[in-house]
Amino acid sequence: MKVVIAEKPSVAKELAKVFGATTVKSGYMEGKGYTFTWAFGHLIQLAAPEAYGFKGWKLENLPMLPERFKLAVKQNKVNGVMKDDPGVVKQLNVIRDLFESADEIIVATDAGREGELIFRYIYYHLKCKKPFRRLWISSQTDEAIKNGFRNLKPGSEYDTLFYSAQCRSESDWIVGLNATQALSIAAGNRSVLSMGRVQTPTLAMICARYLENKNFIPQIYYQIAIFLNKDGQVFKAISVKNFDKQEAAQKVFDQVKDVASGFTNGGDILNVEVKPRKEQPPLLHDLSSLQQEANKRKGFTADQTLGLAQTLYESKLITYPRTGSRYIGDDVFAEIPGLVVNQSEHPIFGKQAAFLQTVKLNKRCVNVKKVTDHHALLPTSNKPTYLPADQQVIYDLIAGRMLEAFHQECIKELTKISIESGSAFVANGTVVQSPGWRAVFNQADNEKEDEENPTLPKVVKGEALPVEKKELLEKQTKPKSLYNEASLLKAMETSGKEIEDDELRQAMKDTGLGTPATRASIIETLIKRDYIKREKKNLLPSEKGLAVYDLVKDKQIAQAELTGLWEKRLEEIRTGASVSDFKNEIREYARTITKELLDVGRGLNELFTPELQEGDVLCPLCKKGIVRITDKAAGCSAYASGCKFVIWRTMCEKKLTDEEIMGLIATGKTAVIKGFKSKAGNVFDASLLLSEGKAHFVFEPKGE
DNA sequence: GCAAGGTC
Numbered sequence: 161m162k163v164v165i166a167e168k169p170s171v172a173k174e175l176a177k178v179f180g181a182t183t184v185k186s187g188y189m190e191g192k193g194y195t196f197t198w199a200f201g202h203l204i205q206l207a208a209p210e211a212y213g214f215k216g217w218k219l220e221n222l223p224m225l226p227e228r229f230k231l232a233v234k235q236n237k238v239n240g241v242m243k244d245d246p247g248v249v250k251q252l253n254v255i256r257d258l259f260e261s262a263d264e265i266i267v268a269t270d271a272g273r274e275g276e277l278i279f280r281y282i283y284y285h286l287k288c289k290k291p292f293r294r295l296w297i298s299s300q301t302d303e304a305i306k307n308g309f310r311n312l313k314p315g316s317e318y319d320t321l322f323y324s325a326q327c328r329s330e331s332d333w334i335v336g337l338n339a340t341q342a343l344s345i346a347a348g349n350r351s352v353l354s355m356g357r358v359q360t361p362t363l364a365m366i367c368a369r370y371l372e373n374k375n376f377i378p379q380i381y382y383q384i385a386i387f388l389n390k391d392g393q394v395f396k397a398i399s400v401k402n403f404d405k406q407e408a409a410q411k412v413f414d415q416v417k418d419v420a421s422g423f424t425n426g427g428d429i430l431n432v433e434v435k436p437r438k439e440q441p442p443l444l445h446d447l448s449s450l451q452q453e454a455n456k457r458k459g460f461t462a463d464q465t466l467g468l469a470q471t472l473y474e475s476k477l478i479t480y481p482r483t484g485s486r487y488i489g490d491d492v493f494a495e496i497p498g499l500v501v502n503q504s505e506h507p508i509f510g511k512q513a514a515f516l517q518t519v520k521l522n523k524r525c526v527n528v529k530k531v532t533d534h535h536a537l538l539p540t541s542n543k544p545t546y547l548p549a550d551q552q553v554i555y556d557l558i559a560g561r562m563l564e565a566f567h568q569e570c571i572k573e574l575t576k577i578s579i580e581s582g583s584a585f586v587a588n589g590t591v592v593q594s595p596g597w598r599a600v601f602n603q604a605d606n607e608k609e610d611e612e613n614p615t616l617p618k619v620v621k622g623e624a625l626p627v628e629k630k631e632l633l634e635k636q637t638k639p640k641s642l643y644n645e646a647s648l649l650k651a652m653e654t655s656g657k658e659i660e661d662d663e664l665r666q667a668m669k670d671t672g673l674g675t676p677a678t679r680a681s682i683i684e685t686l687i688k689r690d691y692i693k694r695e696k697k698n699l700l701p702s703e704k705g706l707a708v709y710d711l712v713k714d715k716q717i718a719q720a721e722l723t724g725l726w727e728k729r730l731e732e733i734r735t736g737a738s739v740s741d742f743k744n745e746i747r748e749y750a751r752t753i754t755k756e757l758l759d760v761g762r763g764l765n766e767l768f769t770p771e772l773q774e775g776d777v778l779c780p781l782c783k784k785g786i787v788r789i790t791d792k793a794a795g796c797s798a799y800a801s802g803c804k805f806v807i808w809r810t811m812c813e814k815k816l817t818d819e820e821i822m823g824l825i826a827t828g829k830t831a832v833i834k835g836f837k838s839k840a841g842n843v844f845d846a847s848l849l850l851s852e853g854k855a856h857f858v859f860e861p862k863g864e
Numbered sequence: 865g866c867a868a869g870g871t872c
Contacts, residue, residue, distance in 0.1 A: 353866090
């Protein structure tokens with residue numbers, strides 16, 4: 161018997177269908193001498209530090225560098241305790257039994273690095289020794305599946321792909337877990353200060369943009385606007401030059417030959433330039449562009465959009481959503497006319513669907529070389545009947561984008577009129593002559609230039625027109641806007657584009673920061689860690705996020721380029737380069753970053769220390785308010801009362817043991833002060849311990 | 865209590 165294992169149930173079922181294996185069993189399907197089973201993504205993952213004896217978060221464990229990594233079943237948290245995921249265990253048992261009875265395994269996980277890892281981790285975890293061959297297809301049409309099965313590859317051909325995947329996985333573990341624990345421990349182990357190859361550069365991007373925006377000093381500049389009249393139609397022209405100084409602008413303003421200054425026709429038309437501009441339709445959606453569009457239009461978060469798309473996918477209304485490709489192959493293109501027909505009744509774009517049936521389809525999105533693990537998002541041949549409003553929005557974005565992508569160019573006419581009236585002016589206007597793909601959603605093009613005319617009258621070179629009005633405009637330069645989810649997702653995708661090195665940039669372009677499937681969860685992680693928060697549509701760093709950013713911004717772990725560097729090496733490993741060289745470098749880097757973070761992380765203590773104001777607490781002895789003294793250089797704060805007792809606490813002070821506290825209490829007095837709030841938002845109770853002329857505040861975070 | 869990567 162041959163056992164086919166897919167990455168997810170939907171793919172296994174598609175494959176089974178093509179083979180006519182229709183008997184449905186628990187966790188697999190069978191027929192015609194084949195069984196088709198599936199995983200749910202990563203069932204097996206690298207074991208947690210505890211598996212290597214690293215118990216708790218302790219300085220002496222760091223850096224954690226397991227000699228050989230162990231594999232473990234994916235875990236879930238149940239009532240605060242990690243347990244093997246029961247659904248995963250059940251499916252693994254199915255897979256184990258099938259593998260045991262198999263003559264041969266056919267690996268049909270997604271055609272990519274992670275797909276290979278998903279299978280190999282299961283295979284090695286089960287200690288399976290059966291021979292396996294690899295199915296490598298990037299679409300699930302019958303033709304592609306049949307072809308793929310006729311061309312199964314020896315499993316060993318993908319060994320180097322597995323090594324690169326394993327390196328990715330282990331490196332993220334080594335760097336992420338060590339850096340996280342190092343920073344958290346250094347900052348006093350009061351909360352999780354997570355770090356990672358993807359999340360930290362993402363945080364850095366948000367913080368850097370926030371600071372740039374906040375510290376931006378707007379420059380004032382001046383322009384002059386004049387309004388000309390052509391047979392009753394008024395249009396606006398702007399001075400060609402911008403002026404930094406008001407006086408210079410005023411001088412030009414005074415020279416304008418307007419009607420009020422006694423010039424009947426003071427605007428000389430020097431030139432009229434008319435240029436057509438063709439706008440190609442946008443590419444089909446991948447997950448990231450869908451998330452961006454849904455965020456821009458409807459304010460959906462990346463996470464919401466992913467969830468809605470997943471539901472539509474499970475209802476078989478759209479193709480696989482976690483795709484990073486915006487292209488399809490010729491096999492899928494053959495199905496497009498039918499899919500277009502399906503949209504003919506659609507209330508928003510049914511007419512355009514009907515129109516598309518009468519013209520030749522634009523093949524811009526058809527390029528099988530640009531199809532990666534999965535092709536671009538499309539509606540399926542199933543027609544939705546009723547959908548909840550939010551699902552409908554996502555469905556429409558996908559179906560509408562399909563119509564746009566195969567539609568015709570939008571043709572615009574750009575007109576530029578050059579005018580002389582004391583000095584040089586220019587009037588710009590754009591007229592859409594043929595909307596083409598823009599007719600699908602019929603939405604205004606929001607990328608119009610500043611001060612542009614909606615329509616311009618027909619004027620000819622050599623004419624002179626009256627200048628009816630003039631205005632002196634005071635303007636300000638604007639900072640780059642804060643990140644919102646749409647612009648952040650885009651920046652995560654293309655962070656490679658700002659890299660000079662060509663090869664690096666190429667490696668970066670295919671991957672970006674994170675993957676389509678994980679970007680939404682990276683954003684959610686940053687929010688969960690209190691590093692960033694949503695404010696209206698924007699993503700803003702918190703005080704905690706900024707403090708962490710400030711400590712790590714110059715380190716490699718905060719650079720988006722790190723992913724590019726890794727990708728380049730991983731690709732080399734895939735083509736046969738040494739695995740151990742890379743692994744050794746990663747270990748070395750983990751030692752370095754651990755040391756560095758342990759060192760600088762102490763600076764974060766400040767974040768977790770309550771801010772006391774004078775008068776907040778009265779000294780139990782002299783009844784006077786306390787004052788805070790901070791010595792930034794030493795990284796210490798002290799609190800002092802007016803009486804002979806000096807109340808103090810240093811930031812870097814060792815936490816007192818229970819015995820020590822009991823000893824203090826035995827000799828002195830205690831007072832408990834409740835509910836201090838630190839900058840990071842943690843609430844503390846403090847015990848004030850008085851002893852031998854000194855007193856200590858002992859802060860304990862609440863509810864941890 | 866940690867990463868990033870999949871997917872339900």
